[in-house]
Amino acid sequence: MTESEIRDAVREAAKLAKASNPLTPSITNTVTINFVANAQLAVGGSAAMVYLPDEGVSMAKAGAAMYINVGTLFPIYAETLPKTAAVLHEEGKPWVLDPVAIGMGQMRTDLLMTFKDYKPSIIRGNASEIIALAGLWGLEGGTDTSDVRGVDSTDSVRSAAHAAAALAQWTGGAVAVSGEEDLITDGRQIVLSQGGSEMMPCITGTGCSLGGVMAVYAAVADPFIAAITGAAVYNLAGTKAAAHASGTGSFQTAFIDELYIATPDAIAQNPLAVEEV
Template sequence: MTRTPETLLDHTCSTLDGVRAQAPLVQCITNSVVVNFTANVLLAIGASPAMVDIPGEAGPFAQAASGVLVNLGTPTGEQREAMLEATAAAHAGGTPWVLDPVAVGALPVRTPLAHTLRDLRPDVVRGNASEVMALAGSGAGGRGVDASDAVDAAVPLACSLAESTGGVVAVSGPVDVITDGRDLARVGNGDVLLTRVTGGGCALGAVMAAFAAVDDDRLVATVAATTVYTVAAELAAERATGPGSFAAGFLDALATVDADTVRRRAAIS
């Protein structure tokens, strides 16, 4: 497939319809701060969430799931074990999985874990510029969960990381960059209110797993997930009076956004 902005937009719309038709089952091994929000985001977009993060269950469930999210936000000892179990099972069973290396860099527990998971070849890596650079082996990470590096500074390392994993790397920012190491797409939608709601980035990783379950082209699926998600954020922001009303409106927008709206508003380049 020739990946022009036009073809990416066409596949974005068809993949959105596919998610709603298939209701992919997404296993989320994610941080305790965002569990509820992530589950509600998946339900709103038309997927089915499953927060299965117990060793002994995580592996078998990953083989049965449509997609898996591994988020390093609050990596307890038991959850770390479940992450390794689930990713090994996902790889063996052909289940697409997303790695969100939250706050990696200088922190001594999550950083080596992130590198171990990276070497297990995630289908998608999603993070801010500082997280992606640290995961690629350069930089000390950001300020907690906030990036201290610009998106464009991370692009060369994102391409290198994608080549080494054989998957896709999505760098979040004012304009999101998605690359498989060969092709590169930018998505210019979104709103700053998305950064003022806990879980705004984390839940996007779960949506990427849902879209990857529907489209085998990981770049196409990741662009589609990012575009739909950020268009919904714009729709919610237009009606919001602050972060609280935005959060509720965002779930409504995810549930109601359609292909025609995405086609009118998408800023894919």
């Protein structure tokens, strides 16, 4: 796609999300679950969070798209997540995976391994997580020695480009690497989305809630455009919120405001660059 085609598609996705209020359920961590829901509502989606196996399956069927974040795992997830992801895959429903804290604990590793066959439409993570997931799935660019420290990245966004492309080629969807600039790829093209604020990593949940927002857009656009639209509205809102924040508390409040008032035009015009893989 040309840059101009991408911008047109982004504008359309932002518009459609507001117009159609897609039901976008999540199974996500308890730390940032409120932020995820409010961010999804701010961009036009309808949020619903669940934990139990039959509820995960029910939401996979009822939702227009779904978000799975493996942040704070509960024991029941050993049953809920594989069942839910299987239904999403069978029904061809778009879904977003956030492999947060990959490498911590056996259940997380087992679950992320299971997801390989259920091919998430969008994978969103920081550079270290994307590299580690490619490694876990035995794909190019991955490594099992990637240093994932808790939930923070120790690798640069660019260093994850090969892993991201390999993951996208495997799933047939898109991969988004979050960082100072965001890298989104469908395995053929790379879009670099710019803006944001250095306060974004100083509040918890900018990454998690971005995954939830990408799921809202995945209900109304293809995975590559959905991921680019999510990154664009986040970078736009981050830039604007930082301009009138006195610290990280008021930044978060302003950030939700900016997500809510961002127009499709402004989202489509947010700085981005297009490259071939």
